[in-house]
Amino acid sequence: MSVTDLSEARAWEAAAAVPDPEIPVLTVADLGILRGVSLEGGVAVARVTPTYTGCPAVLAIELAVEAALLDAGFEARVVRVISPPWTTDWITDAGRAKLLAYGIAPPAKGGNSVRALFGETVVACPRCGSEDTEKLSEFGSTPCKAQYRCRACLEPFDHFKCI
């Protein structure tokens, strides 16, 4: 491994550890929105993609990634990429496990087609595991979440929407 590879790996590690501001148990790497970090002429260039078009956290995330790279001793630049579009399939398995432990039902895999949005999906309660749940609203506290309620343990919970 060359020196460049080593520092690129170090830059990736610094950027990848940045938590998502809305769901702080997830890092930007868990969420799959950090597309890559490369060294270009001594500058660490991080490519970040938004989850939802209008996600208000996009700017905060970009600033946090830039700050993390600066803290790690790099000159830094963050580039926003929208293609290929982010889907919930970009969330890593580790990320899914963290979501569940945090009390947010993770999205189903393979849910990234428009028509899949209209199928009946079973969302299990992240607290008691029951599949006897109901949707309260398609829209929740952030653009990426929907509101559900468990009929078994009666707890309301968030579901990370499939997109």
Added chain:
Amino acid sequence: MSEVFVTALLELADDHLVLGHRLSEWCGHAPMLEEDLALPNMALDLIGAARGLYAYAGSIEGNGRGEDDLAYLRGEREYLNCLLVERENGDFAQTMLRQLYFAGFMEPYWQAAMASRDETLRGIAAKAVKEVAYHIRHAAEWVVRLGDGTEESARHMAEAVEELHRFTDELFLSSPAAAAAEAAGLLPARAEMRGAWEATLRAVFAEARLDWPDAVWPQKGGREGAHGEGLGHLLAEMQSLHRAHPGAVW
């Protein structure tokens, strides 16, 4: 070509910003908490799409105008949105029907835009097409619930159709700029969306037990900057802060 493409992108961006702002007016006033979250959520999607389109239009234009300049420093006559999106919120029936009319058009439009010759537009479309699917579903549920609900709610829904249907024709009309961009393969042809739009809308109308209006006198003019009274009020509120503090940033 780049000049007409900029104009056509602004038309699309203005549609999204104006409708997004209208939806945001419900924030804090919706009839229930879930809707108070849902409407600003949809507004965020629309305003997000507008931002991407403005930024891209500004970069093609190359005169240094960014998204803020395009959104906050153009007057009413310079706005090129269609008339449907600027209609006042009215009651909940009108807000939801307006949303269904627009989203029912944008879904096939974004779908077709994913085959545009322009890479940035393909990227914007690929994100928006998934978001608009949620908007259709949400609005359609309300149109059915109200149209096929009580006598009172059905009356409101029928009045909403009466009020808004005449503004839908403009969705399928292309301005000279849009027509040129369409001919160049940069944007989908608006007229070709009618079949998909009508299929979506007619299915919802049937379920909601609403009559499909036969003859309406279509209203247009938005693409030439000829707007209703409501847009001026909307822009006054939306632009006042930026105009009072020129150049201020977060």
